[in-house]
Amino acid sequence: xxxxxxxxxxxxxxxxxETNHTSKLLAESSEQCSPCDYREHNKQMRLHSIxxxxxxxxxxxxAPNISRDMIRQLLPKAPPLTQLLxxxxxxxxxxxxxxxxxxxxxxxMPNPIARDELSICCLFSISPKIQPKNILTAKLxxxxxxxxxxxxxxxxxxxxxxxxxxxxxxxRVRSLKVDAGAGSWQSVDIKSMLQAWLRQPETNYGxxxxxxxSEGEDLAVTSAEPGEEGLQPFIEVKILESPKRSRRDSGLxxxxxxxxxxxxxxxxxxDFEEFGWDWIIxxxxxxxxxxxxxCEFMHLQQYPHAHLxxxxxxxxSAGPCCTPTKMSPINMLYFNRKEQIIYGKIPSMVVxxxxxx
Numbered sequence: 001x002x003x004x005x006x007x008x009x010x011x012x013x014x015x016x017x018e019t020n021h022t023s024k025l026l027a028e029s030s031e032q033c034s035p036c037d038y039r040e041h042n043k044q045m046r047l048h049s050i051x052x053x054x055x056x057x058x059x060x061x062x063a064p065n066i067s068r069d070m071i072r073q074l075l076p077k078a079p080p081l082t083q084l085l086x087x088x089x090x091x092x093x094x095x096x097x098x099x100x101x102x103x104x105x106x107x108x109m110p111n112p113i114a115r116d117e118l119s120i121c122c123l124f125s126i127s128p129k130i131q132p133k134n135i136l137t138a139k140l141x142x143x144x145x146x147x148x149x150x151x152x153x154x155x156x157x158x159x160x161x162x163x164x165x166x167x168x169x170x171x172r173v174r175s176l177k178v179d180a181g182a183g184s185w186q187s188v189d190i191k192s193m194l195q196a197w198l199r200q201p202e203t204n205y206g207x208x209x210x211x212x213x214s215e216g217e218d219l220a221v222t223s224a225e226p227g228e229e230g231l232q233p234f235i236e237v238k239i240l241e242s243p244k245r246s247r248r249d250s251g252l253x254x255x256x257x258x259x260x261x262x263x264x265x266x267x268x269x270x271d272f273e274e275f276g277w278d279w280i281i282x283x284x285x286x287x288x289x290x291x292x293x294x295c296e297f298m299h300l301q302q303y304p305h306a307h308l309x310x311x312x313x314x315x316x317s318a319g320p321c322c323t324p325t326k327m328s329p330i331n332m333l334y335f336n337r338k339e340q341i342i343y344g345k346i347p348s349m350v351v352x353x354x355x356x357x
Contacts, residue, residue, distance in 0.1 A: 038292060039256060039266060039292040042290055042291065042292040043266070043268055043290055043292075046268060046288065046290035046351075047268075047270065050270055050288060050349070051275065053348065053349075054346065054349075057346060057347065058334075058336060060336075060337060063275075063276075063277055063279060064279040064335055064336065064337050064339075066278060066279040066335050066339070067278060068278045071278060071279070071281070071335070072229075072230075073229045073230065075230055075281070075341075081104060081341065099240075099241050099345055100136060100238050100239065100240055100241065101129065101238070101239050101241055101342070101343060101344030101345065102236065102237070102238050102239075102342075102343035102344070103127050103129060103130060103236075103237045103238075103239065103340065103341070103342050103343070103344070104234055104235070104236050104237075104340065104341035104342070104343070105124050105125060105126070105127065105234060105235050105237075105340045105341070106232060106233075106234045106339065106340070106341075107121055107122030107123065107124060107222070107232050107233045107234060108122070108123050108124075108125065121206075121208070121209060121222035121223060121232075121233065122206055122207055122208075122209060122222060122232075122233050123204075123205070123206035124204075124206070124207075124234075124235050125338055125340065126194070126197065126198065126201075126204070127237075127336075127340060127342070129239060129342075129344075130194070130198065130237055130239055131198065131239075132195040132198045132199055134239045134240045134241075135191055135194065135195060135237060135238075135239055136238040136239060136240055137189075137191060137236075137237070137238045138189070138190050138191040138193075138194045138235065138236070138237045138238075139187040139188065139189060139190065139235065139236045139237075140157065140187065140188045140190045140207075140209075140233060140234075140235050141185055141186070141187050141233060141234055141235070141236060142155065142185070142186050142187075142188070142209055142211065142220050142221070142233050143184070143185050143186075143220075143221045143228075143231040143232075143233075144178075144184055144185075144186060144211050144219040144220060144221070145219045145220075145221060147213055147219060150179060151179070151213045151214055152177055152178075152179060152213070152214060153177070153178050153179070153211050153212065153213050153219055154175060154176075154177055154211070154212050155174075155175070155176050155177075155178055155186060155188065155209075155210075155211045155220070156172060156174070156175045156209070156210045156211070156212070157172070157173050157174040157175070157188060157190070157193075157207050157208070157209060158170035158171060158172050158173065158207060158208040158210075159171040159172075159173050159193070159203075159205075159207055160205040160206045160207060160208060161203075161205060162205060170208055173193055173207070174188055174190070174193075176188065178211075186211075187236075190235065194235070194237065209222055209233055220233075221233075241344070241345065251263065251264070251265055251325060251353035251354045251355050252264040252265065252293075252354070253265050254266055254293075255267070260293065261293060261294050262293045262294060263291065263292075263293035263294065263295050263322035263354055263355060263356050264291070264292060264293045264322075264354060265289050265290070265291055265351055265352075265353060265354040266289065266290055266291070266292055267287065267289055268287070268288050268289050268290045269285055269286070269287055269288070270285060270286055270287075270288045271284070271285040272284055272285065273285070279334055279335040280332065280333075280334045280335075281333040281334055281335070281341070282332070282333040283330070283332070286330055286349070286350070287350065288349060288350055288351065289350060289351035289352075290351060291322045291323055291324055291351060291354035292322060293322045293354075294322070295320040295321060295322050295356035296320075320356040320357055321356065321357065322354055322355070322356060323354065323355070323356075323357055324351045324352075324353070324354055325353050325354060325355040325357070326351075326352040326353045327347075327348040327349070327350060327351055327352060328348075328349070328350045328352050329345045329346055329347045329348065329349055329350070330345070330346055330349040330350060331343070331344070331345055331346075332344065332345075332346045
C-alpha cells in the first residue's frame with residue numbers, strides 16, 4: 001500500500017512537471033505569435049475602416065450596386081475620360097495647395113413637365129459639390145454620327161421650359177457651326193448656363209441638343225441606340241477645392257517579417273476588386289498602410305508624468321495607442337449613387353506615419 005502511494009505521488013509529480021513544461025512552451029509560443037496576431041487584427045480593422053470611411057465621405061449608406069456590365073455601358077467613350085484614365089495618378093502632390101476635382105455627369109431624360117414627343121434628351125443632375133463660385137470650366141460633350149462626307153453641322157442647345165410658360169418650350173442658348181465627317185466628339189462651353197441653373201435650380205428642366213447638317217439630318221447622339229453605348233451627351237465640370245492643412249510627423253517603417261514590437265507603419269495594399277467594388281473606376285488598388293505595435297517605451301520618453309499616473313492607477317487609463325500621426329489623400333475616379341462619374345480627392349486614405357497618442 002505504501003509502495004502504491006509512493007508510485008502515485010511520483011507519477012503525479014512527473015505529470016505536474018510535464019504539464020508545467022507544456023504550459024510554459026505554449027505560453028512562450030503564444031508570446032511569440034501575439035505580435036503577428038495583433039498586427040493581423042489591426043490590418044483587418046484598417047480594411048474595415050477604409051470601407052466605412054469611403055462610404056461615409058461619399059455619403060453612401062452602402063456601395064452603389066453597379067456591375068461591370070453596367071460600367072461598360074455607362075462609361076462615356078470620350079476624350080475627357082480617356083485623358084483622365086491615361087494621366088491618372090493616385091497621389092496628391094501637395095495637400096496644402098488648392099486642388100481641382102472633375103465631375104462628369106451623364107444625361108438622363110428631362111422632367112415630364114417640360115418633355116414632349118420631340119424632346120427626349122437631356123437632363124443633368126448637378127452634384128452638390130458644384131457651386132457657382134467654384135466652377136473653373138464647364139463643357140457639354142456631344143457625339144456626332146458619321147456623315148457621308150465632310151459637311152458643316154449646326155450644333156444647337158435649347159433650354160427647355162414647362163409648357164405653362166407660353167407656347168415656346170425651348171429657348172436657344174447656344175448655336176455654333178462645326179465641321180463633321182467621321183463620327184466625332186464636340187464640346188460646348190456651358191459655364192454661364194450652369195451657373196444660372198445653380199442660382200435658380202427650379203429653372204433646370206434640361207436642354208435639347210440638335211446637330212443638323214445641310215440636309216436637315218440630326219447627327220447628335222442623344223440616346224443609347226444599338227452600337228452607340230457610351231456615346232450619350234454628358235457634362236464635364238472642373239471645380240476648385242480648398243486645401244486642408246495637416247500636421248507633419250515621422251515614425252518607424254517596418255516589414256511584417258520583422259519581429260518588431262514598437263509602434264510601426266506596415267505596408268497594406270487595398271484591392272477594391274476584392275471588395276466587389278466595381279463602381280470605383282480608378283485606382284483598382286492602392287497602398288494604404290496601417291499602424292501596429294506597443295507604445296509604452298515611446299510614451300515613457302515623451303510623457304513620463306503620464307506613465308507615473310498610469311502606474312499609480314492602471315485601471316483608470318487605457319494608455320497610449322499606436323495610431324496614424326499623418327495621413328494623405330488619394331485621387332479617385334468613381335460612380336456615385338446617381339451614376340455620375342466623379343474625379344476628386346478622397347482624404348485620409350494613406351497612412352504616412354505612425355506614432356503613440
